Amino acid sequence: MKRERDLGKAETAAAGKMKIWGEGQPQADAGTDELFAVLGYKVKSSDMADVANKLEQLEMAMVTTMEDGISHLSTDTIHYNPSDLSGWVESLLSELNSTGNFDVLPQRIGVPGESSSNLIGFSNDMPIQQNRKVIYDYDLRAIPGGAICSNGNDEENPSQEPDSGTKRLRSSPGSEFLDNASLAAARPVVLVDSQETGVRLVHTLMACAEAVQRDDMKLADALVKHVGVLAVSQVGAMRKVATYFAEALARRIYKIYPQDSLESSYSDVLQMHFYESCPYLKFAHFTANQAILEAFAGANRVHVIDFSLKQGMQWPALMQALALRPGGPPEFRLTGIGPPQPDNTDTLQQVGWKLAQLAETIGVEFKFRGFVANSLADLDASMLDIKPNNVEAVAVNSVFELHRLLARPGGIDKVLNSINAMNPKIVTIVEEEATHNGNVFLDRFNESLHFYSTMFDSLESSGLTQPNSEDLVMTEVYLGRQICNVVACEGPDRIERHETLCQWRGRMNSAGFDPVHLGSNAFKQASMLLALFAGGDGYRVEEKDGSLMLGWHTRPLIATSAWQLKSPE
Amino acid sequence: MAKFCINDNVDVLIEVLKRLDDRSLGVAACVCKTWCSLTRNDSFWEHMCFRQLSPPPEGVRAVVVALGGYRRLYICCVKPVREVREFNRVWTRHEMELSLSLFCVDYYERVLLGGGGGSGGGRLGSDSAASASLMLLCKAVNV
Numbered sequence: 241m242k243r244e245r246d247l248g249k250a251e252t253a254a255a256g257k258m259k260i261w262g263e264g265q266p267q268a269d270a271g272t273d274e275l276f277a278v279l280g281y282k283v284k285s286s287d288m289a290d291v292a293n294k295l296e297q298l299e300m301a302m303v304t305t306m307e308d309g310i311s312h313l314s315t316d317t318i319h320y321n322p323s324d325l326s327g328w329v330e331s332l333l334s335e336l337n338s339t340g341n342f343d344v345l346p347q348r349i350g351v352p353g354e355s356s357s358n359l360i361g362f363s364n365d366m367p368i369q370q371n372r373k374v375i376y377d378y379d380l381r382a383i384p385g386g387a388i389c390s391n392g393n394d395e396e397n398p399s400q401e402p403d404s405g406t407k408r409l410r411s412s413p414g415s416e417f418l419d420n421a422s423l424a425a426a427r428p429v430v431l432v433d434s435q436e437t438g439v440r441l442v443h444t445l446m447a448c449a450e451a452v453q454r455d456d457m458k459l460a461d462a463l464v465k466h467v468g469v470l471a472v473s474q475v476g477a478m479r480k481v482a483t484y485f486a487e488a489l490a491r492r493i494y495k496i497y498p499q500d501s502l503e504s505s506y507s508d509v510l511q512m513h514f515y516e517s518c519p520y521l522k523f524a525h526f527t528a529n530q531a532i533l534e535a536f537a538g539a540n541r542v543h544v545i546d547f548s549l550k551q552g553m554q555w556p557a558l559m560q561a562l563a564l565r566p567g568g569p570p571e572f573r574l575t576g577i578g579p580p581q582p583d584n585t586d587t588l589q590q591v592g593w594k595l596a597q598l599a600e601t602i603g604v605e606f607k608f609r610g611f612v613a614n615s616l617a618d619l620d621a622s623m624l625d626i627k628p629n630n631v632e633a634v635a636v637n638s639v640f641e642l643h644r645l646l647a648r649p650g651g652i653d654k655v656l657n658s659i660n661a662m663n664p665k666i667v668t669i670v671e672e673e674a675t676h677n678g679n680v681f682l683d684r685f686n687e688s689l690h691f692y693s694t695m696f697d698s699l700e701s702s703g704l705t706q707p708n709s710e711d712l713v714m715t716e717v718y719l720g721r722q723i724c725n726v727v728a729c730e731g732p733d734r735i736e737r738h739e740t741l742c743q744w745r746g747r748m749n750s751a752g753f754d755p756v757h758l759g760s761n762a763f764k765q766a767s768m769l770l771a772l773f774a775g776g777d778g779y780r781v782e783e784k785d786g787s788l789m790l791g792w793h794t795r796p797l798i799a800t801s802a803w804q805l806k807s808p809e
Numbered sequence: 810m811a812k813f814c815i816n817d818n819v820d821v822l823i824e825v826l827k828r829l830d831d832r833s834l835g836v837a838a839c840v841c842k843t844w845c846s847l848t849r850n851d852s853f854w855e856h857m858c859f860r861q862l863s864p865p866p867e868g869v870r871a872v873v874v875a876l877g878g879y880r881r882l883y884i885c886c887v888k889p890v891r892e893v894r895e896f897n898r899v900w901t902r903h904e905m906e907l908s909l910s911l912f913c914v915d916y917y918e919r920v921l922l923g924g925g926g927g928s929g930g931g932r933l934g935s936d937s938a939a940s941a942s943l944m945l946l947c948k949a950v951n952v
Contacts, residue, residue, distance in 0.1 A: 526910070551922060553914065560913035561906070563872055594921040601875045602913070603868075764903050771893045 284472075294330055327469050438478050441470045442689070445482060448489055449685040457493055464489045477696040484720040485689060488727035497733065498724050505581060508550050510721070513714035515553055518699055519773050520798050523766055523781075523790045524639050525554040528668035530762035531802040532635045533561050535666035539633035541571045545624060545662065547616055547638040549576030552591040554639070559595070559604050569604040573632070575624055577611045588612065616641065617651040621661035634664040642744070643671055646737040656751035660805065666756060667803040671744060673789055673796045676726050677737040688726045691738075691797070695719060698792035701778055741787055741799040753803040757786030762800075766790070816843050823847060827856045831888065854879035858887050859905075869909070876916040886911045 448463035464486055471482035491497060515521045536542045542562075546554070555574060562569045574595065578588045588610025599606030613619050626634060636659050645651035659667055674691040678684050699715060725736040745755070763783055770779045770790070780796075782789045787801040815822050826837055826847060838848040847853060855870065858879050873882055886908040 529910075553917070556913045556917040557910035560872065560876075560910055564868055564909065566867075568868070594917070597921055598913070598917050601916070602872045603875075761903070765907055768890070768893070768904065768907050772889060 327466070437470060437473055441467065441474060441478065441482050444470060445485055445489075445689060446686065448486075449682050452489065452492060452685075453680070453682040460489070460493050464493060477693065477700040480716055480720075481689070481693050481696045481723075484692070484716075484723045485685075485727065487720075488724045491724065491728035497728060498721075505585075505587065507718075507721075508587075510714055510718035511550060512553075513711045514718045517711040517715040519770055519779060520790060521553070521639070522769060523788075524670040524798060524800055525557065526769055527758060527762045527766050527788050527800040528637055528639065528670060528802075529554065529558040529561065530765060531666055531668050531756065531758050531800075532558060532637065533565070534759060534761070535635060535756075535802075535804075536562070536570065536633050537565075539570055539665075541573070541627070541632040543573040543575065543627065543632045543634045545575045545577070545634065545636045545664075547577050547636070547641040549578050549588055549591055549610070552576065552595050554637070555595055556598055559599055559606070560602060563602045563604050571605045571607075572599065573607040573609075575609045575611065577613055577616065577619065579614060580612050586610070615648075615651065616645060616658075617648070617654045619655075620658045624662065626662050629663055629665075634662055636662060636664045636667045638668070639670040640672065642669060643677070643737045643739060644735040646677060646739070647732045647735045652747065653751070656747065656753075660752055663805070665804065667748075667753065668800065669744065669748075669803065670798060670800045671741070672738040673740055673791070673799045674738040675740055675743075677739050685727060688723065690795070692719060692723055694792050694795045695797060698778060698797075741784065741789070741801060744799075744801065748801075748803050752806050754806050755786055756802040756804050758783075758788050758800065758802055762788060816841075819843075819847070823853060823856075826853065827860070849880070851879045854883050857883050858908075873909070873912070876912055882908065882912050885915055 444463055444467050448460050448467060451457070451460035451463060467482060467486040467489070471479050471486060474482065511521070532544065544555070544558070546552075559569075559572060562572060574592070576588050576592060581587055589608075592608030592610055596606050596608060609625070611619060611623065626632075642652065642655070645655055672691070675687050676684050676691070678687070696716070696719065699712060722736045725734060726738075729735075748755075763781060766781045766788060770781060773779065778792055780791045780793065782791065782796060784799075787799055789796040789799045791797050815825075822844070826834065826844070829837060834848060838845045851874070855873075858873075873879055876882070887905075890904050890908050890911075
């Protein structure tokens with residue numbers, strides 16, 4: 241039996257114990273210790289040596305301290321992560337060093353509803369006695385899971401024999417001790433089992449953001465490290481989101497701002513992966529195209545101005561729809577706008593060329609013009625060779641571009657005026673549905689935490705791609721860069737200034753635009769498109785005052801809206 | 810009296826094959842060379858795509874052929890879209906339009922972007938390999 245084997249080796253050094261633990265490695269999940277796993281704690285085997293070392297030190301400290309103890313540990317301890325034995329022990333050690341006191345930790349497993357106690361632990365039947373080797377007997381009944389056995393941490397007393405039938409645990413389960421009273425301000429929660437560490441993680445993130453908001457960088461620093469530790473114990477979406485947010489917070493705390501956006505070709509590649517791994521961009525393209533198609537009905541010459549051409553993925557579908565429309569295709573002119581390339585390659589022309597080839601294949605007359613601009617505000621309508629309304633129908637299309645203009649004062653107004661001057665038949669705007677542009681950092685943080693958690697969740701659950709496939713990973717990087725920008729940057733560098741549809745409505749209204757209802761065709765097509773995606777049942781298309789929103793479960797994430805110039809009174 | 814041989818009456822054969830479901834079609838294609846070549850004929854696949862749709866709009870054939878043919882359209886787009894809807898449900902214009910749009914995107918990515926814009930890398934070779942953005946649709950086995 242494993243237990244006996246472990247007890248028998250109680251006197252071996254921690255390193256020796258490593259082998260025992262190592263032998264019991266489960267095959268799953270990054271080599272967590274099996275014995276701990278049975279108890280509900282995930283400790284990586286790579287961390288075991290560290291944990292064991294610390295426990296040994298702790299034991300030394302414990303047996304040499306006074307009885308009267310650190311009873312305050314039992315009330316102040318906030319258990320964030322039961323699997324973080326290392327961190328817990330370290331905090332205990334530091335506490336011991338400072339107080340020199342120690343007490344047994346009379347603890348019960350916290351149950352929901354106990355709001356004051358922030359503990360998790362085991363009931364302890366035996367009092368500690370001064371200068372005696374300590375035995376902890378814990379009632380492990382409440383731990384979910386099967387066999388309970390000694391975790392072999394029993395280092396303190398090599399010569400002691402276990403009582404038959406008692407299970408000995410050298411240490412109580414990891415309780416994270418945070419040595420700052422202000423943490424009491426963080427919502428105290430009671431951990432019942434390790435699934436709730438996710439909640440802990442979120443609360444720690446929020447506490448860290450609060451600290452940053454108050455400019456308490458020392459605390460924030462401690463907390464952000466803590467988040468990193470906690471995040472490791474999670475899996476899946478929660479882990480990734482927490483890691484990205486922790487990194488962004490760290491950047492903000494240490495003022496290591498991410499260098500100004502990477503090469504645009506890299507960000508294009510990232511967006512392509514985003515395009516392929518989840519339906520958001522496809523939804524955006526298809527719904528916008530439907531609006532444009534309907535606006536172009538009956539026009540013989542059409543001109544589309546795309547505010548961010550990238551790889552031009554939106555336009556093949558529109559061109560095909562135009563090619564097959566009753567009465568034949570119109571002459572199609574596309575103006576693509578893009579950022580300057582660092583190596584001076586003319587990506588815009590390349591994309592234009594490819595679209596031209598497609599157009600030729602399907603029999604649509606096609607012209608292309610590319611404009612390189614650092615910011616949309618640098619352009620104005622006169623550069624774009626706009627033809628009069630009766631000659632050519634104009635559509636302006638912006639997918640995830642307008643919010644960047646909010647970083648500089650006056651940018652958005654200038655652009656909206658330019659759009660006005662272009663005299664468009666229709667303006668299609670797709671934006672993220674979130675308030676990431678508030679003035680208060682903390683609000684932005686909380687908002688973006690919810691938003692990106694939902695996004696990552698949808699990636700995780702969609703089942704579209706294999707986990708860690710290139711698409712998924714790159715998509716996460718893509719989203720991670722946005723997170724970093726929202727959290728860590730300020731001023732003109734903070735370009736991911738997402739606003740909600742309501743806010744955009746207000747702006748468009750004051751800029752002289754009236755909403756155009758996206759018809760039922762767009763809705764049907766969008767619903768069908770989503771049904772095609774595995775996990776399509778998690779995605780929701782909602783119609784709101786004529787605009788369409790795509791969300792994950794109950795949370796809308798992106799919104800497509802269409803606009804036309806206000807008719808003159 | 811001459812025996813009736815189905816292979817002498819190709820039009821009848823086509824009518825029969827048109828009504829088969831995909832798996833049976835795959836089996837049918839293995840029967841003999843005649844049947845096999847029939848099932849590879851693109852006009853056969855045109856029937857499969859528009860099975861329940863009244864005459865397809867003009868110009869569709871030219872576009873579809875240019876973008877890769879009806880067989881590819883069926884495999885890459887029509888079939889997955891149909892699978893989401895019930896199989897024998899009436900195939901509507903909307904579904905056809907969506908399939909065609911997806912087909913066009915597929916062509917663009919596959920032929921023009923060459924998979925370089927995305928992670929097309931792992932998917933080699935066969936003419937049924939779909940572009941990256943359609944891989945989510947392609948659970949189908951090559952018919």
